[in-house]
Amino acid sequence: MQPVYFKYRPFDERTVQLLCADEVYFADPSTFNDPLDTKPRVEPDCDVPTLERTVQELVRLRVAKEMQAGARTVHYRGPKTMAHIDKHSLDAGVRAIDQLRYAATDPEYGDEPNILSILLAHEIERELLMQYDKGILSLASRYDCPLMWSHYGAQHRGLCIGYAVPKEAQSSLHQVQYDGDRNVRASEVAKMVLQHDDQARQAVNDAVLLRKAPDWKYEKEWRLLGNRGSRDSPLELVDVTFGMRCPSTIMHTVARMLADRDMPVAFHVMHEVNGKFRLDRHTLDVDELSAAYPRRSLSMYDGFEAIDESQG
Numbered sequence: 154m155q156p157v158y159f160k161y162r163p164f165d166e167r168t169v170q171l172l173c174a175d176e177v178y179f180a181d182p183s184t185f186n187d188p189l190d191t192k193p194r195v196e197p198d199c200d201v202p203t204l205e206r207t208v209q210e211l212v213r214l215r216v217a218k219e220m221q222a223g224a225r226t227v228h229y230r231g232p233k234t235m236a237h238i239d240k241h242s243l244d245a246g247v248r249a250i251d252q253l254r255y256a257a258t259d260p261e262y263g264d265e266p267n268i269l270s271i272l273l274a275h276e277i278e279r280e281l282l283m284q285y286d287k288g289i290l291s292l293a294s295r296y297d298c299p300l301m302w303s304h305y306g307a308q309h310r311g312l313c314i315g316y317a318v319p320k321e322a323q324s325s326l327h328q329v330q331y332d333g334d335r336n337v338r339a340s341e342v343a344k345m346v347l348q349h350d351d352q353a354r355q356a357v358n359d360a361v362l363l364r365k366a367p368d369w370k371y372e373k374e375w376r377l378l379g380n381r382g383s384r385d386s387p388l389e390l391v392d393v394t395f396g397m398r399c400p401s402t403i404m405h406t407v408a409r410m411l412a413d414r415d416m417p418v419a420f421h422v423m424h425e426v427n428g429k430f431r432l433d434r435h436t437l438d439v440d441e442l443s444a445a446y447p448r449r450s451l452s453m454y455d456g457f458e459a460i461d462e463s464q465g
Contacts, residue, residue: 155317157391158292158326158375161305162312164403170383171314172393173410177386179288179379182362187369191289193281193337193361197267197274204273207343208253209246211280214346217242218284249276277342285361288381292316292326294373296394297423297432301372309396309423312407316388322377325387329374330359331367392419394434405446408439 162168170176182191197204220238224230253276257269265271293301302309318326337360344353363376379387393411395404404422411418420437 155319155389156323157315157317158294159296159394160290160292160314160316161301162314163305163307164311164399164407168312169410171386172390172407175386175390176383177290177377177379177388178383179290179377179381181381182285182287182289187365189335190365191282191285191362192335193278194335195274195277195281195337195339195342197270198338199340199343201269201273203343203347204270204277204339205250205253207339207346208273208276208280209250210346211246211277211284211342212249213242213246215280215284216245274339277339278337281337281342281357281361286381287362287378289362290377290379292375292377294375296421296434298371298373299430299432302396302423302432306396309398310400311396312399312403313394313396314390315392315394315419316386317391318388322387325379326375326377327359327363329369329372329376330364331370332364335360335364337361389416390414390418391416392421394421394423395437397423397425397432401442402446404437405442408437408442 160171162171167178171178185191217238220241224234224238253272254269257272262268295301296313296315302311302313305311306313337357341353341356341360344350345357362378365372365374377388393407395407399422404420408420420439421434422437423432423434425431426433
């Protein structure tokens with residue numbers, strides 16, 4: 154059985170797009186509401202030469218990628234173009250190191266013996282963030298979290314989309330760790346960049362993209378990684394759960410919108426558990442909604458048109 158994860162949403166234009174066009178949205182991590190999320194701190198746990206080589210290679214890779222994208226745009230792909238990109242990106246890496254060495258001589262830093270290591274570590278942080286161009290689809294492992302409904306489900310007036318994760322998408326889905334640590338070891342970044350070490354890359358990726366403060370633990374978040382922006386969904390939409398304050402007109406609209414979908418969608422509505430600070434859901438009676446909507450207000454008067462009060 155495929156695992157199912159949930160996306161809490163208000164009912165808005167984007168939600169209609171996600172449901173009707175079967176899309177998902179991979180958000181830019183810089184837009185997240187927690188400013189510490191996806192903001193690693195690099196620990197300079199290796200020597201200065203290794204730090205310098207790491208910075209130089211990160212800069213080279215970034216500049217080369219940027220220039221290659223520009224070359225593709227103008228259809229320049231010949232050997233001269235590639236040689237120019239190689240030279241320019243190498244020079245950019247060397248210049249970055251020269252600038253950091255010069256900055257470390259600033260009298261403002263006083264007699265701090267490790268200032269170059271600190272500056273190099275900060276530059277690694279900056280380059281890492283510039284090169285992480287993946288978007289994130291945040292999902293929850295439960296549909297009945299009151300805080301999630303309040304924060305992301307329009308104060309229980311929105312809905313919660315349930316997605317099954319097909320086998321081919323499971324490798325892109327990762328569980329968030331709430332360990333309160335944003336540190337990334339520079340030695341791991343060096344292994345990733347200089348030695349192309351896959352284990353090191355996984356450790357760095359986890360530290361940058363999959364760690365949050367313990368205060369967010371209630372979310373029990375999972376993250377699907379992909380190219381930023383709206384994309385055809387790699388997930389299977391299986392159910393929609395409406396908040397306990399969601400208007401019945403919205404429930405009817407969504408149910409009708411998805412009625413002819415190739416793969417049927419189950420509909421539920423949240424309700425409170427009597428006497429408890431808990432929520433549960435039950436199956437929505439779509440037929441009952443369809444009997445009530447759409448309605449025409451003037452229809453109630455039409456039935457009185459044939460009545461003549463003057464005849465007794």
